Amino acid sequence: MRADITVLPGDGIGPEVTAAAVAVLRKVACQFGHVFEFNEQLIGGIAIDTCGEPLPQATIDACVNSDAVLLGAVGGPKWSDPQARVRPEQGLLGLRAKLGVFANLRPLRVHPRLASLSPLKAENLVGVDLLFVRELTGGAYFGKKSREDDVAIDECRYSVAEVERVVRRACELAKARKRRLTSVDKANVLETSRLWRTTTERVVAEYPEIELEHQLVDSMAMLLLTRPASYDVIVTENLFGDILTDEAAALAGSLGVSPSASLGAGRLGLYEPIHGSAPDIAGQGVANPIGAILSAALLLRHSLGLEAEASELEAAVDAVLDSAELTRDLGGNASTSEVTESVLAKLNSRQQAAA
Structure with missing residues (x-):
């Protein structure tokens, strides 16, 4: 080649x-x-x-x-x-x-020799093998921004098409792994997250072999530290993915x-x-x-x-x-x-x- x-x-x-x-x-x-x-x-x-x-x-x-x-x-x-x-x-x-x-x-795997460098207990790191799929071109990072006097605005915007393509990529990756997909959002508060969740459910329905779980971003931040081995492929929007992947990187030492x-x-x-x-x-x-x-x-x-x-x-x-x-x-x-x-x-x- x-x-x-x-x-x-x-x-x-x-x-x-x-x-x-x-x-x-x-x-x-x-x-x-x-x-x-x-x-x-x-x-x-x-x-x-x-x-x-x-x-x-x-x-x-x-x-x-x-x-x-x-x-x-x-x-x-x-x-x-x-x-x-x-x-x-x-x-x-x-x-x-x-x-x-x-x-x-x-991707995140914890090499046994590096487990002692992680802030987590070694027993919580056994079997950790995660793949984060973060949407990269939408959300608050790319939305309209404005500032006037003492007010600043960052628009968080997502379209159905943007969500579909990243979730579909995550499903294809999950098919080659353990066939488990966790979608992370804030659907109890944010309208963009509600669109994210409904679109994710529709796309994953095309993959009957994939087991889908939803997690709110705040609870996911806690679960990554308490039971990271429970997860396989994790898909989420831009801002949430930026934060969660840096948090998870600490697990590797x-x-x-x-x-x-x-x-x-x-x-x-x-x-x-x-x-x-x-x-x-x-x-x-x-x-x-x-x-x-x-x-x-x-x-x-x-x-x-x-x-x-x-x-x-x-x-x-x-x-x-x-x-x-x-x-x-x-x-x-x-x-x-x-x-x-x-x-x-x-x-x-x-x-x-x-x-």
């Missing part, structure tokens, strides 16, 4: 972790006989400094003409003024809109190990670790590359259709975690490059064992 991958390192530790992910993708391509071409472009704060805007047209053109997009992180104290006319986050939101990605996938994929109607997707730009450790060579590397595995699976390669990469990461080659956020002292080299070595040894 030949694939064109646009790489957007971004700000802070973004360049460090995307370099690790690219190195691993090059190794996978070599091992499995693929050709991956990488095209690096600007986004976020570095794009503002270089071009005056967070999402240059050259970046848009490269992304829409590629097979997949790999992103590092955007933002940092230099560009943190919320009153600024141009901000790094506008680049990310704009890119999601340009790519038409509406479903954000955040560190934001540094969690990947994400943002998908649309086709195969083109946007892949990024869920952590931020971490400017306090940028340039020190200590950033955890696991989240970016696992995002590369999602890229292989969802945009390139390379399931065997994705599974092999995930197994190599598991082997590295088993061997306790950990960065300092996980209680170790390994550098970014050392963890990356360990993943590459595990990929090599697994190939030799299979030969």
